[in-house]
Amino acid sequence: MKIVCKKYNLLKGLNIVSKAVPAKTTMSILQCILVDCTKGNIRLIANDTEMGIETIVEGDILEKGVVALDAKMFLDITRKLPDSDITIETDQSYKTSIKCNKSNFNILGKSGDEFSYLPEVDRNDYIIISQLTLKNLVRQTSFSVSSNDVNKIMTGIYFEIKGDNLRVISLDGHRISIRNIILKEETDDKKVIIPSKTLDEIAKIITGESEDEVNIYFTDKYVTFEFDDTIVLSRIIEGEYFDVDRMLINDFSTKISIDKKEFVECIERSTLLVNEGDKKPVIFAIKGNTIELRIKSTMGSMNESIDIDIEGDDLTIGFNPRFLLDALKVIDDDVIDIYLNGSRSPGIIKDIDVNYIYLILPININTVD
Amino acid sequence: MKIVCKKYNLLKGLNIVSKAVPAKTTMSILQCILVDCTKGNIRLIANDTEMGIETIVEGDILEKGVVALDAKMFLDITRKLPDSDITIETDQSYKTSIKCNKSNFNILGKSGDEFSYLPEVDRNDYIIISQLTLKNLVRQTSFSVSSNDVNKIMTGIYFEIKGDNLRVISLDGHRISIRNIILKEETDDKKVIIPSKTLDEIAKIITGESEDEVNIYFTDKYVTFEFDDTIVLSRIIEGEYFDVDRMLINDFSTKISIDKKEFVECIERSTLLVNEGDKKPVIFAIKGNTIELRIKSTMGSMNESIDIDIEGDDLTIGFNPRFLLDALKVIDDDVIDIYLNGSRSPGIIKDIDVNYIYLILPININTVD
Numbered sequence: 001m002k003i004v005c006k007k008y009n010l011l012k013g014l015n016i017v018s019k020a021v022p023a024k025t026t027m028s029i030l031q032c033i034l035v036d037c038t039k040g041n042i043r044l045i046a047n048d049t050e051m052g053i054e055t056i057v058e059g060d061i062l063e064k065g066v067v068a069l070d071a072k073m074f075l076d077i078t079r080k081l082p083d084s085d086i087t088i089e090t091d092q093s094y095k096t097s098i099k100c101n102k103s104n105f106n107i108l109g110k111s112g113d114e115f116s117y118l119p120e121v122d123r124n125d126y127i128i129i130s131q132l133t134l135k136n137l138v139r140q141t142s143f144s145v146s147s148n149d150v151n152k153i154m155t156g157i158y159f160e161i162k163g164d165n166l167r168v169i170s171l172d173g174h175r176i177s178i179r180n181i182i183l184k185e186e187t188d189d190k191k192v193i194i195p196s197k198t199l200d201e202i203a204k205i206i207t208g209e210s211e212d213e214v215n216i217y218f219t220d221k222y223v224t225f226e227f228d229d230t231i232v233l234s235r236i237i238e239g240e241y242f243d244v245d246r247m248l249i250n251d252f253s254t255k256i257s258i259d260k261k262e263f264v265e266c267i268e269r270s271t272l273l274v275n276e277g278d279k280k281p282v283i284f285a286i287k288g289n290t291i292e293l294r295i296k297s298t299m300g301s302m303n304e305s306i307d308i309d310i311e312g313d314d315l316t317i318g319f320n321p322r323f324l325l326d327a328l329k330v331i332d333d334d335v336i337d338i339y340l341n342g343s344r345s346p347g348i349i350k351d352i353d354v355n356y357i358y359l360i361l362p363i364n365i366n367t368v369d
Numbered sequence: 370m371k372i373v374c375k376k377y378n379l380l381k382g383l384n385i386v387s388k389a390v391p392a393k394t395t396m397s398i399l400q401c402i403l404v405d406c407t408k409g410n411i412r413l414i415a416n417d418t419e420m421g422i423e424t425i426v427e428g429d430i431l432e433k434g435v436v437a438l439d440a441k442m443f444l445d446i447t448r449k450l451p452d453s454d455i456t457i458e459t460d461q462s463y464k465t466s467i468k469c470n471k472s473n474f475n476i477l478g479k480s481g482d483e484f485s486y487l488p489e490v491d492r493n494d495y496i497i498i499s500q501l502t503l504k505n506l507v508r509q510t511s512f513s514v515s516s517n518d519v520n521k522i523m524t525g526i527y528f529e530i531k532g533d534n535l536r537v538i539s540l541d542g543h544r545i546s547i548r549n550i551i552l553k554e555e556t557d558d559k560k561v562i563i564p565s566k567t568l569d570e571i572a573k574i575i576t577g578e579s580e581d582e583v584n585i586y587f588t589d590k591y592v593t594f595e596f597d598d599t600i601v602l603s604r605i606i607e608g609e610y611f612d613v614d615r616m617l618i619n620d621f622s623t624k625i626s627i628d629k630k631e632f633v634e635c636i637e638r639s640t641l642l643v644n645e646g647d648k649k650p651v652i653f654a655i656k657g658n659t660i661e662l663r664i665k666s667t668m669g670s671m672n673e674s675i676d677i678d679i680e681g682d683d684l685t686i687g688f689n690p691r692f693l694l695d696a697l698k699v700i701d702d703d704v705i706d707i708y709l710n711g712s713r714s715p716g717i718i719k720d721i722d723v724n725y726i727y728l729i730l731p732i733n734i735n736t737v738d
C-alpha cells in the first residue's frame with residue numbers, strides 16, 4: 001500500500017476514528033486503526049465492537065492495500081509531523097514507513113485479517129437532524145445517565161420518536177432529564193436506547209453547526225450516524241426503557257420562578273462546605289417571596305437568600321446541590337420555574353412549552369431547622 | 370476583628386500567600402492563613418517554615434484583631450463570592466463570619482498564637498532587578514535542578530554576584546544551566562543557594578513586567594524578596610556550591626550552528642518512539658553540512674536530517690532528547706551554536722556574549738550504526 005495525503009486531512013481523520021479506540025484492552029488489534037485503500041478511497045476505521053467509526057481521508061492512492069497501525073503511535077507521529085504531504089508505504093510484511101519532508105518513521109503494522117469491519121446496515125429507516133441539535137441533546141441529557149453498569153439500560157440515552165416529535169431521556173435513579181424537539185419530517189414511531197458513551201464521542205466529533213446535518217439510521221441491533229465523510233455505528237442497548245410518564249406529576253402545591261444565574265452561583269457557594277462525594281443536602285426554605293439556602297457541615301455553615309416569585313404554599317425541602325447544578329447548567333433560560341409537591345416529592349424544572357423537563361428527587365431532611 | 374475589603378483585593382492577596390501553604394502537613398496551623406489587623410493594615414501571612422509570604426490587602430479595619438483561617442476554605446469561599454464588599458468578623462472564640470451581599474458563611478478559625486510570623490531581617494545588603502528579569506532567570510534555570518533530595522544543594526538555584534554581574538546556576542548531575550545578567554548597580558560579592566521551590570512560587574506571583582521591580586535582601590540564613598505589597602522570605606540552603614567553572618571547557622573540536630525551531634521539532638518527533646522514563650539516547654550524526662537524528666526502539670525507528678553550519682570534525686554523539694529540549698525551549702535565539710569535543714565530552718550550547726550556557730552530558734552509544 002502506498003498513499004499520499006496532507007497532514008491536516010490525515011490528522012483530522014485520525015482524531016475522529018481514534019474515538020472508537022478503547023483506552024485499555026487485551027486484544028491488541030482493537031488498539032489499531034485500519035487504513036483501507038482497497039475501494040478507491042482512503043478509509044480509516046476503528047472498532048471496539050460496541051462502537052465503530054469509519055471516515056474518508058482526502059489523498060492519493062499510489063498502490064492499493066490495507067494495514068492496521070497502532071492508533072496511539074500513528075496519531076502521535078502524525079500530530080508531530082510538519083504541515084506538509086505525508087507518504088505512508090507498507091511492504092508485504094506490514095513494515096510501514098511514514099515520511100514527511102526529511103522525516104522518516106518506520107513502524108511495524110499488522111495485517112487487517114483480524115480486524116472487524118463495520119457491518120453493513122439497512123438505510124431505510126432514518127431521521128435527519130442538525131449537528132447543532134444533536135450536540136445539544138447529548139449535552140443536555142447525558143450527564144444524568146447512571147455511571148455504574150448494574151442496570152445497563154440506565155447507562156443509555158433513550159430516543160423515542162412519535163410522529164414528528166423526538167423525545168430524548170436519561171435517568172439514574174435520582175433524577176430524570178427529558179428534552180423534546182420537533183423533527184422536520186414525520187416518520188414511523190421508534191424506540192431505541194443508545195449507549196451514552198457513543199453519543200458523547202459523537203458530540204465531540206461533530207462540528208455543532210446548525211447548517212450541518214446528521215443522518216441517523218435505525219435497525220434492530222444498531223444505530224448509525226452519518227455526517228460529512230464519517231460513519232459512526234453503535235450497538236443499541238436491548239430492553240424496555242422505563243415508563244417515565246408515570247413518574248411525572250403535573251400537579252403542584254408550590255411553584256417558584258427564580259433567576260437562574262443567581263440560583264446557580266448561590267448553590268455553588270453552598271457546595272464549598274461539602275466534601276466531594278458527601279451527599280449532604282442543601283436545605284431550601286421557601287417562604288414569602290424569598291428562598292433561603294442553608295447548609296451545615298463539619299466545616300461550617302452557610303446561608304443565603306434569593307428573591308423569587310412564588311405561587312402556592314411555603315415549603316422546606318432538601319436537594320443534592322450537584323444534581324440541581326447539573327440540570328441548571330444545561331438550561332439556557334434566564335428565569336426558570338420549579339414545581340414542587342411538599343418536601344417528599346420530586347422537584348420538577350420545566351418550561352411552559354415543555355422543551356425540557358428535569359426531575360430531581362429530594363433528600364429527606366429530618367431536622368427541619 | 371472586623372474588616373471590610375473588596376472581593377478582588379482579598380482574592381488577589383489570598384492567591385499570593387497561599388503559595389506558601391504546604392499541600393500536605395501534619396501541623397494544621399501551617400494550613401492556615403493568618404489575617405493580622407493589629408498594625409493598622411490588613412496583612413495576610415502564610416508560612417511553611419521553609420518559605421513565608423506576607424502581603425497587604427487594601428480594605429478597612431473596623432475592629433483590630435487576628436485570626437487564622439483554613440487556607441483552602443478561605444480561598445474557595447472568597448473565589449465563589451460575588452464581586453462586591455466582603456465583611457469578615459470574628460468573635461472571642463474565633464468563630465468567623467464571612468459576609469458578602471446576601472451570602473453568609475460561618476467557619477471556625479484559630480487563634481494566631483501557634484502561628485510563626487516571618488522573622489525580621491536586616492535590609493542592608495540587597496540588589497534590585499526587574500520582575501521580568503527574575504521571572505526569566507527562574508524559568509531559564511529551575512528546570513535543571515535535581516528533583517531528589519539526596520544532595521540538598523542540587524535542589525537549589527545558585528545566585529552568585531560579583532561586582533555588577535549576577536550569575537544564576539542550576540545543575541542535576543547530567544546537565545548545568547547558567548544565565549548571566551548585568552545588574553544596574555555594583556554591590557558586594559555574594560553567594561547564596563536558594564531553594565528552587567521558593568523561586569518557582571515567586572515566579573508565579575510576580576507580574577513579570579519590566580517596569581516592576583523586586584528588591585532581594587540577603588542575610589546569613591534568609592533571602593527576602595520584596596515587591597508590590599508583598600514579602601517572600603526563604604531559608605537559604607547551607608553549603609558550598611559546585612565549582613562549575615572547572616566543568617566548562619572552552620575548547621571544541623566541532624561547532625555547529627542550527628535553526629532552533631527546526632531542531633526542537635525534529636527532537637520532539639524522535640521522542641515519539643521512546644517510552645516516558647526510558648533513557649534511550651537519540652543519535653546525532655554530524656557529517657558534511659547536515660546533522661542526522663536517528664533513534665531505534667522496540668516501537669520502531671526514525672531518522673531525519675537538518676541542514677547546519679559546521680566548523681571542525683564530523684562526529685556521532687548520543688544525548689537524552691529531554692535534556693536538549695529543556696534547554697532549547699528556554700533559549701530565545703533563532704539560531705543556536707553547539708560546541709562539542711568528541712562523543713564522550715559534554716555538549717555546550719552557548720551564545721557569543723555568554724548570556725547563557727547549557728551543558729549536557731552525552732550518553733554512551735556503543736553501537737554507532
